[in-house]
Amino acid sequence: MTNRWLMIAAVSLGALSLGACKEKAAQAVESHPEPPADKPAPKAPDPAAKPVESAPRVIEIASKGNRLEFDVTKLTMKEGERVKLVLVNKATLDVMPHNWVLIRPGTADKVGAAGQERSDSDYVVPSPDVLAYTPVAKHGQTVEVTFTAPAAGKYEYICTVMGHWITMKGELVVE
Numbered sequence: 001m002t003n004r005w006l007m008i009a010a011v012s013l014g015a016l017s018l019g020a021c022k023e024k025a026a027q028a029v030e031s032h033p034e035p036p037a038d039k040p041a042p043k044a045p046d047p048a049a050k051p052v053e054s055a056p057r058v059i060e061i062a063s064k065g066n067r068l069e070f071d072v073t074k075l076t077m078k079e080g081e082r083v084k085l086v087l088v089n090k091a092t093l094d095v096m097p098h099n100w101v102l103i104r105p106g107t108a109d110k111v112g113a114a115g116q117e118r119s120d121s122d123y124v125v126p127s128p129d130v131l132a133y134t135p136v137a138k139h140g141q142t143v144e145v146t147f148t149a150p151a152a153g154k155y156e157y158i159c160t161v162m163g164h165w166i167t168m169k170g171e172l173v174v175e
């Protein structure tokens with residue numbers, strides 16, 4: 001009998017101490033949370049770093065709904081200025097793709113005629129008359145081109161898609 005009681009006592013004690021151990025372990029985890037993952041300290045700006053080239057000025061221009069016109073027909077830039085020209089095609093018809101092509105003055109017919117059927121190359125045939133151009137934007141799409149404004153003077157911009165340049169045009173003045 002005595003032995004049996006001892007055994008029961010021992011087993012109970014074991015169970016108790018096991019439970020206590022588990023509790024302790026749980027407490028240990030709670031009171032000693034994982035150290036935070038190593039995060040690199042935020043870098044202070046390096047005074048010796050080269051100045052970042054300033055962001056280009058963003059100029060937005062759009063088609064006038066389904067009309068063959070730009071909503072802005074006169075732009076002004078400063079010579080040497082970096083510009084990001086953003087073209088939004090607001091047409092709702094899928095037969096109305098557009099682009100924005102900056103050209104030397106007086107070359108609209110020449111550049112327009114050269115590119116009007118060239119759907120394979122954004123309706124543009126590069127030449128010295130073409131100073132900058134966006135890819136073609138389908139209806140609802142937005143395209144852009146970043147370039148440096150040319151020497152002071154007057155320029156023209158047109159859409160060269162399928163004859164649009166007859167009415168889809170504007171003037172750029174570079175000061």
Ligand SMILES: [Cu+2]
Nearest residue numbers: 098159161164
């Ligand atoms: Cu167009």
